Amino acid sequence: MVNVRDIKTAVKIGSLVLKNPVMPASGTFGYGEEFASFVDYNLLGAIVVKGLSLEPRAGNPPPRIIETTGGMLNAIGMENIGVHAFIKEKLPFLAQFNCAVIANVYGETVEEYQKVAEILSGAKGVHALEINISCPNVKKGGIAFGTDPDTVHDITGKVKQATNLPVIVKLSPNVTDIAEIAVSAQDAGADAVSLINTLTGMSVDIISRTSNIANLTGGLSGPAIKPIALRMVWEVAKKVSIPIIGIGGIMSPEDAVEFLIVGASAIQVGTANLINPLATMDILEGILAYLEVSDIMDIKDLVGSLKTERPREE
Amino acid sequence: MMTVCKAVAAGNVASNRELIDGHFLMNVKLPLSLERPLPGQFLMVRIRGRREPFLGRPLSVYEFQRHVKNVTCEFLYRVVGKGTQFLSQLRLGDAVDVLGPLGRPFEIYPPNRKIVLIAGGMGIVPMTYLAGHYRSSGAGRNMKIICYAGAQNADALVGIERMQTCSDTRISTDDGSRGYSGLVTDLFARDLRTYDPRETAIFACGPRPMMKQLAVMLKDKSFPCQVSVEERMACGVGVCLGCVTAVKDDWGKRQYKRVCKEGPVFNIQDLIWD
Incomplete structure (x- = not known):
């Protein structure tokens, strides 16, 4: 059996090397x-921080x-302190850790994405950008950007021009063909794609006949969406060569391994x-334990190892 | 370097009984490492290993006791939805995960103040814990505590017994089945002019309409008044931004604050009630 300390867990996202594949999702x-x-x-x-826009959003x-x-359903509406306050008030705290900081970027216009990316690139202590083109809870921008392959190509290309940092494009599942969108991002120079963001959903109070969310609709997350997320990651993996960051209802190490x-x-x-609050640590520990008992020396050997033909029964 | 020490406390249900229809008193045994909650703070309680209810539920502390080998925490709650429904089915020995204490506590005033507590429905829970805190702290022992406790009817006044032992308790019911007939804010309004804002501190917890009414009554008066507000929560620790409530900032501008972090205790004049 392999020794857990010898297992290679490093993951490359563009020029950035992460020491292992576990990170929190933006907004959580x-x-x-x-x-x-x-x-x-x-x-x-x-660490992936809450999505940042140019100006603070309520x-x-x-x-x-x-x-x-x-x-659960959520409709936070991209509340954030804005990119400038983040750099001044929050980033210095994160800089003390030996851990990559990925800033999630949000904009209402292509220009805003570009501007926020540019500002973050000039800040010390940001190691990669995750471009949120998939927020389902704001009226303008967000989801509209993320559902059109040409727009995704445009935003990704413009953000790439504005930064030297690795760019991860976070994809919306609220589309017909997520692989097509992923290919667009790759073609425009994305260093990685992350998927899935939340699925748009509803919940109704039948006594008052009102939505349980003031925004009327919200984004569904949690274990309920995991099978959909897995299917989408698999579909995208068949079409792109850049790294994929899988997201969607991961509660346990076994979920992550899937x-x-x-x-x-x-x-x-x-x-x-x-x-x-300890979920990231518990999941990392469990992934290592899985690699150890499965005799896998390098996590890369596990990535994309799905067997599509069932073993013949003897 | 940060010290990484906090963890989720593993608890076991010691008892969980229905006092009257839909109202439960649950006692949970927890490790000594759990800090004593300050009045106004809450704990996130989640049934261990369950996918439903999925999220923890924020619960106010009714009573907290430190023993030689463990601590016990008492919760008094009313079944209002799926989460509390599941909590009510817990039996002796069942495992719960407890996170906390969380949130901004009540600011405790020095003992030259007269303390007025206004509790609507289950708002009696944090008010009782607060009254107990004043009574058990040396300086607060001789303070005058007056509690206005209101509920829909006499049965729903469950939980006021402990309050009665440590305060001058004045009761109202919406249907008049016990005490003053009407809203607890109306009962308090009748006495309002007898209190001097310079020597009285008001604390309140209850349904939103009750606290809104109280805010209107106190609008042009200088009483210090802290209220504990409720909002649906997911994380309880300030990361998800799910539990916000609208408040006025120092310049009177509207903004959202996290009930779990900047609250659940707010100054009543800072809250926006629309």
């Missing part, structure tokens, strides 16, 4: 301050969340953080 980890008393960030592959009115079977098998090089833990 704040700007990193709250979880610092639970999680040793030095052990994580990366977000949607409450109620913003509702529990649903096997998950994503690696269908073709994700790394994974993001999202909603699980909200019910267990």
Whole structure:
């Protein structure tokens, strides 16, 4: 059996090397301050912070969340402190850890994406950008950008021009053919794609006959979406050669391993953080244990190892 | 270097009984490492290993006791939805995960203040814990505590017994089945002019319409008044931004604050009630 300390877990995203494939998903980890008393960030592959826009955004009115079977709906509405306050007030705290910082970028126009990317590129301590073209909870921008291959190509190309940092494009599942969008991002120079963002959904209070979310619709996350996310990662893996970061309902190490098998090089833990602040650590530990008992010396050997033909029964 | 020490506390249900229709008193045994919650703070309670309910539920502390080998935490709650429905089915020994104490506590005033507590429905829970805190702290022992406790009917006044032992408790019910007939804010309004804003501190917890009414009553008065507000939560620790409520900032501009982090206790004049 292999020794757990000898297992290679490093993952490459463009020019950035992550020491392991585990990171939190944007929007479930704040700007990193709250979880610092639970999680040793030095052990994580990366930290992904809440989406940043050029100016601060107040977000949607409450109620913003509702529990649903096997998950939850949210419509936060991209509340954030804005890119300048992030760099000044939050980034110095994150810089003390031996851990890559991935800044999630949000804009209402192509120019805003470009501008935010440019500002973050000039900040010390940001190691990669994740471009959120898939937020389902804001009226303008977001999802509209993420559902059209030509627009995705345009934004990705313009952001690439504005930065030297590796660019990850975060894809929306609310499309007919997610692989087509992923190919567009790759063609425009994306260093990686991350998927999936939340699925647009609804929940209704039958007494008052109102939506349980003030925004009327919200984004569904949690274990309920995992099978869809796995299928989409698998579809995208067949079409692109850049690394894929798998996201969607990962609650356990076994869930994470499923994503690696269908073709994700790394994974993001999202909603699980909200019910267990230690989820990222527990999942990382469990992935290592799986590699150890499976005699896998390098995590790369697991990525995309799905057998599509069932073994013949003897 | 940060010290990474916090963890989710593993608890076991010691008892969970229905006091009256839909109202449960649950006692949970927890490790000594759990800090004593300050009045106004809450704990996220989640049934271990369950996918439903999926999220933890924020619960106010009714009573907290430190023993030699463990601590016990008492929760008084009303079944209002799926989460509390599942909590009500817990039996002796069942495992729960507890995160906390969380949130901004009540600011405790020095003992020269007269303390007025206003509780609507299950708002009695944090008010009782607060009254107990004043009574058990040396300086607060001789303070005058007056509690206005209101509920829909006499049965729903469940939980006021402990309050009655440590305060001058004045009762209202919406249907008049016990005490003053009407809203608890109306009962308090009758006494309002007898209190001096310079020597009275008001604390309140209850349904949103009750607190809105109280905010209107106190609008042009200088009473310090802290209220504990409720909002649906996911994480309880400030990362998801799911539990916000609208407040005025220092310049009167509207903004959202996290109930789990900047709250659940707010100054009543800062809250926006639309």
